[in-house]
Amino acid sequence: xxxxxxxxxxxxxxxxxxxxxxxxxxxxxxxxxxxxxxxxxxxxxxxxxxxxxxxxxxxxxxxxxxxxxxxxxxxxxxxxxxxxxxxxxxxxxxxxxxxxxxxxxxxxxxxxxxxxxxxxxxxxxxxxxxxxxxxxxxxxxxxxxxxxxxxxxxxxxxxxxxxxxxxxxxxxxxxxxxxxxxxxxxxxxxxxxxxxxxxxxxxxxxxxxxxxxxxxxxxxxxxxxxxxxxxxxxxxxxxxxxxxxxxxxxxxxxxxxxxxxxxxxxxxxxxxxxxxxxxxxxxxxxxxxxxxxxxxxxxxxxxxxxxxxx
Amino acid sequence: xxxxxxxxxxxxxxxxxxxxxxxxxxxxxxxxxxxxxxxxxxxxxxxxxxxxxxxxxxxxxxxxxxxxxxxxxxxxxxxxxxxxxxxxxxxxxxxxxxxxxxxxxxxxxxxxxxxxxxxxxxxxxxxxxxxxxxxxxxxxxxxxxxxxxxxxxxxxxxxxxxxxxxxxxxxxxxxxxxxxxxxxxxxxxxxxxxxxxxxxxxxxxxxxxxxxxxxxxxxxxxxxxxxxxxxxxxxxxxxxxxxxxxxxxxxxxxxxxxxxxxxxxxxxxxxxxxxxxxxxxxxxx
Numbered sequence: 001x002x003x004x005x006x007x008x009x010x011x012x013x014x015x016x017x018x019x020x021x022x023x024x025x026x027x028x029x030x031x032x033x034x035x036x037x038x039x040x041x042x043x044x045x046x047x048x049x050x051x052x053x054x055x056x057x058x059x060x061x062x063x064x065x066x067x068x069x070x071x072x073x074x075x076x077x078x079x080x081x082x083x084x085x086x087x088x089x090x091x092x093x094x095x096x097x098x099x100x101x102x103x104x105x106x107x108x109x110x111x112x113x114x115x116x117x118x119x120x121x122x123x124x125x126x127x128x129x130x131x132x133x134x135x136x137x138x139x140x141x142x143x144x145x146x147x148x149x150x151x152x153x154x155x156x157x158x159x160x161x162x163x164x165x166x167x168x169x170x171x172x173x174x175x176x177x178x179x180x181x182x183x184x185x186x187x188x189x190x191x192x193x194x195x196x197x198x199x200x201x202x203x204x205x206x207x208x209x210x211x212x213x214x215x216x217x218x219x220x221x222x223x224x225x226x227x228x229x230x231x232x233x234x235x236x237x238x239x240x241x242x243x244x245x246x247x248x249x250x251x252x253x254x255x256x257x258x259x260x261x262x263x264x265x266x267x268x269x270x271x272x273x274x275x276x277x278x279x280x281x282x283x284x285x286x287x288x289x290x291x292x293x294x295x296x297x298x299x300x301x302x303x304x305x306x307x308x309x310x
Numbered sequence: 311x312x313x314x315x316x317x318x319x320x321x322x323x324x325x326x327x328x329x330x331x332x333x334x335x336x337x338x339x340x341x342x343x344x345x346x347x348x349x350x351x352x353x354x355x356x357x358x359x360x361x362x363x364x365x366x367x368x369x370x371x372x373x374x375x376x377x378x379x380x381x382x383x384x385x386x387x388x389x390x391x392x393x394x395x396x397x398x399x400x401x402x403x404x405x406x407x408x409x410x411x412x413x414x415x416x417x418x419x420x421x422x423x424x425x426x427x428x429x430x431x432x433x434x435x436x437x438x439x440x441x442x443x444x445x446x447x448x449x450x451x452x453x454x455x456x457x458x459x460x461x462x463x464x465x466x467x468x469x470x471x472x473x474x475x476x477x478x479x480x481x482x483x484x485x486x487x488x489x490x491x492x493x494x495x496x497x498x499x500x501x502x503x504x505x506x507x508x509x510x511x512x513x514x515x516x517x518x519x520x521x522x523x524x525x526x527x528x529x530x531x532x533x534x535x536x537x538x539x540x541x542x543x544x545x546x547x548x549x550x551x552x553x554x555x556x557x558x559x560x561x562x563x564x565x566x567x568x569x570x571x572x573x574x575x576x577x578x579x580x581x582x583x584x585x586x587x588x589x590x591x592x593x594x595x
Binding site for chain 2: 048232252
């Protein structure tokens with residue numbers, strides 16, 4: 001297998017310059033003729049739900065306008081803040097763990113594994129969890145943590161570490177931990193893949209020069225490799241934050257948000273407001289609030305990303 | 311001499327540490343998958359005796375129960391229909407958008423704007439979109455029909471498709487098409503006969519990745535479907551998990567089926583997987 005590298009492009013957009021001016025004008029017209037209908041349709045399709053959400057959020061169920069009272073109810077619901085706190089807590093567990101573990105594996109494999117075949121095997125093994133449906137991962141987690149039939153309690157008891165059954169999904173802190181391990185299992189390989197690819201972009205010469213100068217494992221990382229990995233950390237943080245905000249499937253299957261509301265992350269909370277309490281107005285207000293805050297957050301972080309823009 | 315021995319001791323300690331670390335990591339990585347597969351292969355009788363790490367006998371009985379007795383083959387069929395349609399729509403729209411962006415002279419600002427906009431869709435939490443989309447689906451009376459899923463899946467996979475296709479199309483030199491144009495072909499034939507075959511591997515890969523994403527999707531399917539008429543396989547899996555008395559081997563079998571399809575596809579498209587997940591930042595060289 002050929003190697004994967006991180007491509008961190010220069011931010012300037014280069015445009016192919018060819019052909020005469022008249023031909024160019026004709027081609028540009030063609031471009032617009034193809035683009036505008038397609039983009040227009042997609043834009044409308046994307047925008048309609050937002051418009052509907054705004055409309056739902058300022059009207060009651062029978063369609064009369066009631067102003068901002070849905071927003072008031074949404075923002076004064078203490079469960080919202082519990083959900084935000086749970087989401088933040090979840091992010092604080094999984095993001096640092098995944099990044100540190102992924103980094104450790106990337107460095108380890110980069111330094112110790114030289115055989116291309118073995119590297120390719122590790123690549124496939126790392127891609128594997130990424131495509132397992134979160135629902136299936138939730139099923140696996142159920143088999144491990146569930147009371148009664150969970151294999152983890154069986155293993156702990158057989159090894160003599162505990163004597164009674166631990167309620168992995170029944171104690172708030174343990175439930176959050178259990179839910180987080182599922183995320184870590186599935187997504188640490190992603191961090192590994194990205195950072196490993198990043199390490200391939202470090203020029204051999206600067207590493208060799210540093211080694212001649214007596215750089216250790218650690219100084220080589222801090223002074224050389226880390227420099228090349230920064231943009232990728234941002235990238236990982238961007239994608240993983242987007243993912244944490246949409247986490248639903250495996251939590252829904254494993255704990256359903258419980259015990260109580262301790263693992264009720266933002267997505268589960270909004271699901272509950274709309275489809276369990278059937279409070280469409282409050283749910284729409286939440287949807288608008290989330291869409292607006294996400295857009296602002298996105299506008300703030302997107303400039304820092306090492307993505308090819310041209 | 312002594313110095314060398316001391317160093318080799320340190321090296322051995324390090325090797326031992328790394329080996330132990332990797333062994334633990336490998337175990338944590340593989341055991342859940344092993345346990346899922348093994349549980350799915352156990353007989354019902356074995357489930358209710360005690361937990362056995364190594365099954366006493368292997369049987370495919372649970373798979374038959376899930377697929378035939380519980381009628382999950384219908385959900386499997388729905389999943390295939392929904393995913394294939396999603397792939398076709400997403401790739402077609404993706405090509406329509408990326409072709410002019412990569413092959414025709416458009417202002418760089420437009421290109422950047424479209425790509426950024428596509429990327430921003432990646433950040434949308436599905437739950438915030440599904441709340442108003444649910445109202446649309448009910449108004450259009452397509453609740454519990456595959457078309458409702460195909461629409462929203464295509465929309466949510468379009469950003470991936472645009473970024474991946476953009477990468478693949480941009481790699482093909484403009485000259486190959488120009489040669490065909492000079493030879494008298496029109497743009498459509500040049501696209502169909504020259505560009506499409508050259509980009510086919512990339513388009514296939516993008517299609518496979520969109521397929522796996524659509525296959526895994528759960529939240530939309532949970533909300534927008536209600537009966538085996540349109541329910542996809544993940545919704546069925548969830549039904550097995552939350553029912554009152556869980557039948558563990560059947561639940562595990564459903565999990566194995568749910569993951570086997572994307573795993574097989576992933577092996578085919580593995581080279582492009584990371585490129586897809588990172589919007590082309592990580593590329594193969």
